[in-house]
Amino acid sequence: MSSVLHTPASGQDPLMAPEYRPISSHLAITPPVSVVIPAMNEAENLPYVFKTLPGWIHEVVLVDGNSTDNTVEVARELWPEVKVVEQSGKGKGDALITGFEACTGDIIVMVDADGSADGHEIVSYVSALVSGADFAKGSRFANGGGTDDMTFIRKLGNWALCTVVNRKFGARYTDLCYGYNAFWRHCLDKIDLDCTGFEIETLINIRVVKAGLKVQEIPSYEYLRIHGTSNLRAVRDGLRVLKVILKERSNRRDLRRQVRHSPMLTTGQGESS
Numbered sequence: 001m002s003s004v005l006h007t008p009a010s011g012q013d014p015l016m017a018p019e020y021r022p023i024s025s026h027l028a029i030t031p032p033v034s035v036v037i038p039a040m041n042e043a044e045n046l047p048y049v050f051k052t053l054p055g056w057i058h059e060v061v062l063v064d065g066n067s068t069d070n071t072v073e074v075a076r077e078l079w080p081e082v083k084v085v086e087q088s089g090k091g092k093g094d095a096l097i098t099g100f101e102a103c104t105g106d107i108i109v110m111v112d113a114d115g116s117a118d119g120h121e122i123v124s125y126v127s128a129l130v131s132g133a134d135f136a137k138g139s140r141f142a143n144g145g146g147t148d149d150m151t152f153i154r155k156l157g158n159w160a161l162c163t164v165v166n167r168k169f170g171a172r173y174t175d176l177c178y179g180y181n182a183f184w185r186h187c188l189d190k191i192d193l194d195c196t197g198f199e200i201e202t203l204i205n206i207r208v209v210k211a212g213l214k215v216q217e218i219p220s221y222e223y224l225r226i227h228g229t230s231n232l233r234a235v236r237d238g239l240r241v242l243k244v245i246l247k248e249r250s251n252r253r254d255l256r257r258q259v260r261h262s263p264m265l266t267t268g269q270g271e272s273s
């Protein structure tokens with residue numbers, strides 16, 4: 001879907017000239033942007049999702065979670081160049097990790113397939129990345145953000161888990177378990193993801209801080225899932241998130257112990273004591 005708008009000035013080596021894609025009326029960028037969409041039985045929602053995706057994105061990678069409806073056919077109809085990847089394992093985390101591997105863009109944006117995310121916001125995420133951030137983290141609770149899709153219990157759990165992450169890892173997040181995020185592909189080398197379920201966002205959020213990456217929160221509005229019901233179970237998945245937090249804490253303690261015994265090693269930035 002990429003288009004070349006900027007023609008190189010005469011005398012400029014065309015092989016060296018970057019291709020600029022306009023992403024807003026005031027901004028053109030050179031890095032290709034991949035959008036990853038994990039989808040499990042979302043055929044009815046995909047028309048709403050694809051409708052809001054900007055035409056300047058480089059590719060859409062849809063990771064199908066063995067859907068029993070016609071998710072894949074609908075995606076191909078709506079976006080003929082879509083790259084469909086079948087996940088071999090189970091869970092949203094597994095799907096996203098599979099999708100990240102399939103991306104060829106320099107920037108990767110994570111977008112849910114339930115119609116809760118507005119693709120028009122992608123420009124805000126990408127703008128933050130091309131302006132210097134490594135990780136652009138969506139937040140429903142930053143000024144300008146919001147949600148129609150969280151029950152009171154989910155808000156409470158998210159707030160509590162977010163508070164623990166901020167205290168334990170020296171982060172200053174206003175939201176934790178939110179699926180709309182974007183990052184430079186090089187971040188993947190530093191965060192080495194290994195999880196399967198809905199804890200994926202928390203794992204990413206913790207590891208980017210541990211790796212000392214530059215994080216910028218982007219206010220984001222989460223709309224109601226349009227059709228179907230959430231696959232998330234607040235208590236079961238909340239406990240999985242807590243388990244990841246505790247594991248990342250104990251890994252950090254192990255690393256600190258190693259550093260004490262080996263002065264050549266250093267811990268990542270952004271960690272609180």
Ligand SMILES: Nc1nc2c(ncn2[C@@H]2O[C@H](COP(=O)(O)OP(=O)(O)O)[C@@H](O)[C@H]2O)c(=O)[nH]1
Pocket residue numbers: 037038039040041042063064065066087090091092095111112113114179225229230231232
């Ligand atoms: N491929 C794949 N996608 C999944 C899986 N579980 C959830 N998703 C997708 O992840 C996104 C978020 O899931 P959802 O059920 O809406 O959870 P919620 O947003 O936390 O309520 C949706 O696009 C789902 O289709 C899975 O096991 N495999």
Ligand SMILES: [Mg+2]
Pocket residue numbers: 112114116225230
């Ligand atoms: Mg959802």
